[in-house]
Amino acid sequence: MPALAGFHHAKVPVSDVERSRDWYQRVLGFEVEIQFIEEGVLMGVGLAHPAGGPGLALRHDPARAQALSGFDLAAITVPTRAEVTEWRTHLDMLGEPHGGIVTGHKGGSVLVGLRDPDGIEIRLYAD
Template sequence: MISGIHHVKLPVGDVKRSRDWYGRVLGFETVIEFVEDAELMGVALRREGSPVQIALRHDPARARALAGFDALALLVPTRADVRRWAVELDRLGEPHGGVVTGHQGGAVLVGLHDPDGTEIRLYAD
């Protein structure tokens, strides 16, 4: 039996820069740091009140290869919440592609990119 997803790991070019972006833009906080040879090589992030964990791992080549791909879709409770996210991203000055209708009729915020260009989408069915 599989009961869910433990975490999603994304490659990044600069762990500190990406950690700060995921915190400032999406509200994720560091729960674990992975230090190797006195260098920060990865972090595990979680947003308070959510079971979702995102791991960021230093791997610049893979981060470049993933740029432009929508590797992560985060579920939000309602379509109105997706629209609220668009307003919040505008307030933060974070470019995005706006809210569109998803394949199943829900709301999807598209075109939000992390510092390495990986697209993050916000979904509500």
């Protein structure tokens, strides 16, 4: 069977592309790689993180964003458990609410309860 190398990107539905883009940039440090303008309206963006990791695409889709509110859609890998703690400190300094750090199923550290502007949970995970 041919190999798989990981995820290229995850697409997240959002109700307001600009608001979500700004949040993912300010809170998680993502940078815009590409914008999708349709009939003069910003309908999506492709984001990359300068430290690597998965790409994210944000796509205007309010109904799906609302349906996913409260759901933990993605767990983004953090290189070390100590860096999960650094992320908690970073979020606290921003005043960004989260649920703290819990133990993952492999004994790692997981920062839970971080929610984007539509309420979709993004977890930060280190084994």
